[in-house]
Amino acid sequence: MREHATNIVRELRQHGFQAFLAGGCVRDTLLGLLPTDYDVATDATPPQVMRLFPETYAVGAQFGVVLVPAPEEMPLPPIPSEHPNYVEVATFRNDGAYSDGRHPDQVRYSTDPKEDVQRRDFTINGLLMDPLEDNRVLDFVGGRADLTAGIIRAIGTPEHRFQEDKLRMLRAVRFASRFQYVIEPQTFAAIRKLAPLIHQVSRERVRDELTKMLTEGHARAAFELLDSTGLLREVLPEIDRMHGVEQPPQFHPEGDVWIHTMLLLEKLPPRCSRTLAWGTLLHDVGKPSTFRVAPDRIRFDGHVEVGVRMAEEICHRLHFSNEDTRQIAALVANHMRFADAEKMKESTLKRFMRLPKFEEHLELHRIDCLSSHGNLGMYDFVRQRLQQSSAEEIRPVPLLTGRDLIQLGYTPGPHFRNMLSAVEDAQLEGSLHRKEDALEFVRREFPGAG
Numbered sequence: 001m002r003e004h005a006t007n008i009v010r011e012l013r014q015h016g017f018q019a020f021l022a023g024g025c026v027r028d029t030l031l032g033l034l035p036t037d038y039d040v041a042t043d044a045t046p047p048q049v050m051r052l053f054p055e056t057y058a059v060g061a062q063f064g065v066v067l068v069p070a071p072e073e074m075p076l077p078p079i080p081s082e083h084p085n086y087v088e089v090a091t092f093r094n095d096g097a098y099s100d101g102r103h104p105d106q107v108r109y110s111t112d113p114k115e116d117v118q119r120r121d122f123t124i125n126g127l128l129m130d131p132l133e134d135n136r137v138l139d140f141v142g143g144r145a146d147l148t149a150g151i152i153r154a155i156g157t158p159e160h161r162f163q164e165d166k167l168r169m170l171r172a173v174r175f176a177s178r179f180q181y182v183i184e185p186q187t188f189a190a191i192r193k194l195a196p197l198i199h200q201v202s203r204e205r206v207r208d209e210l211t212k213m214l215t216e217g218h219a220r221a222a223f224e225l226l227d228s229t230g231l232l233r234e235v236l237p238e239i240d241r242m243h244g245v246e247q248p249p250q251f252h253p254e255g256d257v258w259i260h261t262m263l264l265l266e267k268l269p270p271r272c273s274r275t276l277a278w279g280t281l282l283h284d285v286g287k288p289s290t291f292r293v294a295p296d297r298i299r300f301d302g303h304v305e306v307g308v309r310m311a312e313e314i315c316h317r318l319h320f321s322n323e324d325t326r327q328i329a330a331l332v333a334n335h336m337r338f339a340d341a342e343k344m345k346e347s348t349l350k351r352f353m354r355l356p357k358f359e360e361h362l363e364l365h366r367i368d369c370l371s372s373h374g375n376l377g378m379y380d381f382v383r384q385r386l387q388q389s390s391a392e393e394i395r396p397v398p399l400l401t402g403r404d405l406i407q408l409g410y411t412p413g414p415h416f417r418n419m420l421s422a423v424e425d426a427q428l429e430g431s432l433h434r435k436e437d438a439l440e441f442v443r444r445e446f447p448g449a450g
Contacts, residue, residue: 004070005038005087006131011052013132017044018113020128020138022090027124029135030147031179039088040068041128043111049089057086063107064091092116114140121161121168122146122175123153150181158190167201169194169231170209177213177222188229195230206235207318214277217270220262223281238310239281241288248297252372257287263371275324276360279331282311283364286332307332327357331364338365338378347428353386354394362386396427399438408442419446 005021012019021029022041029035042049046066050056057067067086092110110116117126123146128138137144141155152175154161154168162168169191176183183191198206213222223239226232233240242258254260264280286307290300311332315325337352344352355361366379400423402416410416419442426432432441 001038001070001085001087002035002131004068005040008040008053008068008087008089009131012040012042012044012049015044015052017042017048018092018111019044020113020130022117022128023120023125026127026129026137027143027147029129030127030137030144037086037088039090041090041092041113041116043092043109043113044089045091045109049091053089056089064093064109065089094119113138117141118156120155121165121171123151123155124175126155146184150179151184152176152179152181152187153184154187154190158187159194162190162194162197166194166197167205167209169198169229170201170206170213170226170235173222173225173229173231174209174213174216177218177225178216180218180221183225183229191229191231195234198231198234203318207320210235210318211274211277214265214268214281215270215272215274217268219265219268219277219281223262223265236314238285238288238314242284245288245291246298247287248299250297254372257284260284260371264367267367267370273357273360275327275331275357276363278315278320278324278328279311279335279360280364280367282307282314282328283332283335283368285310285314304333304336327360330355331360334361335364335368338382341378341382345425346430347425349382349385350389350394350428353382353389358386396424399423399427399432399435400442404435404439405442408439410446415446422446 002025005025009019009021019040019042021038023039025035025038044052046058046064049066049068050058053068055069057069059065059067066089068089070085070087092113092115094108094110094115113128117128117140120126120141123141123143125143126139126141127143130136130138142153146153152172154172172183172187172191175181213219213226216222223232226235227240239261242261243256245257247256247260252260254263261281261284264283268277268280284303284307286303286305286309287300289310290303290306292299292301308329311329312325315328320328334352334355341349341352362379362383365382366376369376369379398420400420402412402420405416405419406412410419422445423432423438423441426441427438432438
């Protein structure tokens with residue numbers, strides 16, 4: 001993709017246009033990181049770009065942005081991005097007002113790269129690079145100094161930048177945590193002042209930005225920064241309410257629910273799945289509303305059931321897919337079941353271990369233990385049983401079907417599920433191995449046909 005972007009710059013230059021690499025790819029290159037995508041900034045207008053590159057897609061031409069696909073023989077970058085095999089080519093421009101809090105009402109094209117970078121969000125993203133001249137950097141906003149100093153600074157007036165696109169407040173938090181930078185004081189103050197306006201941003205964009213924070217490797221730092229900027233109580237008030245909710249010290253010597261959750265986030269590996277990340281964040285979301293002090297100790301009766309409902313509500317609010325919602329809710333629903341693993345019947349344990357994406361359940365339990373009492377006994381027990389059990393043992397081929405029950409003379413109905421489940425339990429327990437034995441089991445355990 002670097003070669004493809006450079007070729008685009010070269011082609012534009014050969015036709016008399018200015019062209020540079022721009023934005024995050026410049027930032028990442030200067031930091032010694034592999035860019036996930038490449039952008040090109042040019043004084044060529046979208047029609048001019050499209051004439052030079054006939055296969056161009058004008059997905060944002062009204063804002064001066066088109067996509068130029070890479071040749072098919074070029075490999076895709078190793079880390080997926082929104083447009084993994086495209087380079088975004090944007091015309092130098094000077095944006096007008098942003099009435100919708102996302103897109104400019106009016107775009108005026110420019111021939112001055114210095115004018116173009118003034119509309120960008122942060123100084124570290126406002127750098128241009130000439131790949132045809134030994135990666136010469138054009139810095140009109142002090143971005144290189146802020147990269148060196150580790151500072152996230154809005155270009156121009158911070159309030160104005162955030163009023164244009166409120167999502168930039170979340171992006172400031174994400175960049176600061178991802179690169180372990182600090183947010184410049186005036187930029188930070190503007191975020192705190194304008195945090196309530198984040199509700200003007202679509203829920204999908206908020207969800208995606210939060211998911212990146214959770215999966216880029218610095219989730220705890222991101223959420224602590226969300227908290228200190230005031231954004232957390234706006235986007236996830238359920239997590240904000242974890243502050244100060246005490247836990248029984250014999251099980252949670254680390255502190256309250258907020259501290260416990262932050263310790264888990266700290267252990268999320270970079271590029272973990274979004275469902276594991278959100279399941280980790282929400283696994284104890286039901287505790288604040290179920291907190292009570294009993295005679296013996298602090299208790300959270302029913303916090304799992306309450307937490308599942310809350311997790312589902314949050315997922316629906318943020319427009320997660322049904323598949324992701326089911327998995328996130330399942331992680332919340334099952335995270336306490338590991339405590340009883342050694343006491344489970346063989347059939348119960350095998351059904352537990354065949355939950356979809358069980359490796360996520362196991363990993364959540366591991367970091368949950370490490371973030372509280374530190375005892376990995378149940379984790380080791382379940383992991384060992386999982387390694388010792390074949391897929392066929394955990395999910396054997398059914399010995400009987402509903403058709404077999406009908407042939408035995410049973411009338412179809414809801415009770416068929418209980419009958420077949422009982423047969424499967426016995427099969428999982430190791431007491432049934434053949435169809436003939438299963439038929440005899442049904443006759444004995446469910447006497448009377450019809």
